Amino acid sequence: MKDSTIRRISPDELDAARHGAAPPQLVDCRSAAEFAGGHVPGSVNIPVEEMKARLDDIDPSRPVVFICASGRRASIAAGLAESGADVAVLDGGIGAWTTSGRPLVGARRPTWSIDRQVRFIAGVLAAIGGLGALLIDARWAIVPVALGIGLAVAAAANNCVLASLLMQMPWNRRQA
Numbered sequence: 001m002k003d004s005t006i007r008r009i010s011p012d013e014l015d016a017a018r019h020g021a022a023p024p025q026l027v028d029c030r031s032a033a034e035f036a037g038g039h040v041p042g043s044v045n046i047p048v049e050e051m052k053a054r055l056d057d058i059d060p061s062r063p064v065v066f067i068c069a070s071g072r073r074a075s076i077a078a079g080l081a082e083s084g085a086d087v088a089v090l091d092g093g094i095g096a097w098t099t100s101g102r103p104l105v106g107a108r109r110p111t112w113s114i115d116r117q118v119r120f121i122a123g124v125l126a127a128i129g130g131l132g133a134l135l136i137d138a139r140w141a142i143v144p145v146a147l148g149i150g151l152a153v154a155a156a157a158n159n160c161v162l163a164s165l166l167m168q169m170p171w172n173r174r175q176a
Helices: 011-018 034-037 052-057 074-081 093-099 115-134 140-157 161-167
Strands: 007-009 025-028 042-043 062-066 086-089
Touching: 007 011, 007 062, 025 086, 034 042, 034 074, 062 074, 062 093, 062 140, 074 086, 086 093
Parallel strands: 007 086, 025 042, 025 062, 062 086
Antiparallel strands: none
């Protein structure tokens, strides 16, 4: 499915629909940590990585609106979920929702997305390996080389082991 065919709705339209006669299902496809950091009232969390496995959690007889941080992951999730259902994406994501002055529920301390955590760890390890190779011993160069190979394999396989490990960390688990 092409992203251009996915219907996009504004925060104003979503807010009106939420309070209408037949409110849509709201599916937040961000990570559990991002969801716990604040979400649209009434939304449920199905991370985009779990979407295929959890399609049964979505009622195809009701309209559904997918939500993420900016709209990119929601577009992917909507593409996976669309099967004749009335599917839409919140245009601009959570950022547009809050910019329009609407509240989030469950907001707690800000959290980093899994992607941001992966980039941070990769950057720190590459810097340590590079500095170690320059200042200590040339064998430290294996760290950024191994990191680069790992990231390339993760991209090719579309499966990042580091991201999977980070999702299991206590700070990334949803608090009950």
